[in-house]
Amino acid sequence: MKAVQIKSTHEIGLVNIQRPEIKDNELLLKIGYVGFCGSDLNTYRGANAMVEFPRIPGHEIGATISEVGSSVPSHLKVGMVVTVNPYTNCGKCSSCRNGRVNACQDNQTLGVQRDGAMCEYIAIPWEKVIPAEGIGEMESALSSQ
Numbered sequence: 056m057k058a059v060q061i062k063s064t065h066e067i068g069l070v071n072i073q074r075p076e077i078k079d080n081e082l083l084l085k086i087g088y089v090g091f092c093g094s095d096l097n098t099y100r101g102a103n104a105m106v107e108f109p110r111i112p113g114h115e116i117g118a119t120i121s122e123v124g125s126s127v128p129s130h131l132k133v134g135m136v137v138t139v140n141p142y143t144n145c146g147k148c149s150s151c152r153n154g155r156v157n158a159c160q161d162n163q164t165l166g167v168q169r170d171g172a173m174c175e176y177i178a179i180p181w182e183k184v185i186p187a188e189g190i191g192e193m194e195s196a197l198s199s200q
Contacts, residue, residue, distance in 0.1 A: 056071065056072060056073070056074045056174060056175040056176060057069055057070070057071060057072075057174065057175055058070050058071075058072045058111050058170075058173060058174035058175070059111065059112065059173035059174070060109050060110065060111050060173075061095075061098050061099050061106075061108065061109065061110050061111075061112055062108060062109045063101075063108045063109070064099070064100065064108075065099065065100070065101070067099060070109075072111075072174065074175070074176050075177060075178035076178070077124045077178045078124055078178070079124045079125045079126040080124055080126050080180055080181055080182075081124045081127070081178045081179060081180055081181065082120050082121075082122065082123055082124065082131060082137075082178070082179055082180075083120070083123075083176055083177075083178055084116070084118035084119065084120060084121060084137065084139070084172075084177050084179055084184070085118060085119045085120075085121040085175070086116065086117075086118050086172050086173075086175060086176065086177060087118055087119060087136075087191075087192030087193070088116070088117040088118075088193045088195070089112075089113040089115060089117075089171070089172050089173050089196055090113070090115030090116075090196050090197065091112065091113070091173075092114075094114075094166070094167060095112040095113065095166060098112055098166070098167070099112075103167065105164075105168060106167055106168075110166065110170060110171070111166065111171050111172075111173050111174055112166040112171045112173050113165065113171035113172040113173035113174075114139070114141035114164060114165040114167070114171050114172065115141075115197070116137075116138055116139045116141070116165075116172045116177075116195070116196055117136070117138060117187070117191070117192030117193055117196035117197075118136070118138070118139070118177070118192060118195070119134060119135065119136055119137070119192065120132065120133050120134060120135045121133065121176065124181070128181065130186075131181055131184060131186070135186055135187075136186075136187045136188075136191060136192055136195055137184045137185060137186055137187055138184075138185050138187050138195040138196070139165070139179055139183055139184055139185065140183045140184075140185060141164050141165035141166070141171070141183075142157045142159070142162055142164050143159075143161075143162065143164075143169075144156040144157075144159035144161065144162060145159055145160070145161045148160045148161065
């Protein structure tokens with residue numbers, strides 16, 4: 056599948072990567088829209104110290120569920136429009152315990168510490184997916200975390 060990849064400072068291009076296969080607790084999302092925000096621009100400019108190259112940017116996501124893992128709750132169904140909470144967190148550090156999961160000491164943000172969603176499909180743990188009832192993929196990308 057195709058993906059946008061920031062290869063190094065001021066170098067961006069289209070690459071082919073393998074389509075992900077989901078685990079039991081994951082959803083496969085078909086990406087519709089992805090915002091290119093300030094952190095993505097800083098990655099391109101080489102001004103984001105948290106990024107290692109090459110990196111697929113994108114954490115403001117509007118997508119449709121394409122496949123559902125076997126242990127995903129039944130309220131998440133193929134065809135649903137969703138957005139994504141792009142942060143992973145440990146749940147144990149002081150930031151997590153204070154509800155500031157985006158500041159987790161072990162944070163792995165999509166498009167920053169791990170590859171993001173500027174690709175055709177992405178596998179995401181179901182707990183990070185937010186149904187976008189009543190709005191489309193484009194609006195979902197604008198309303199993402």
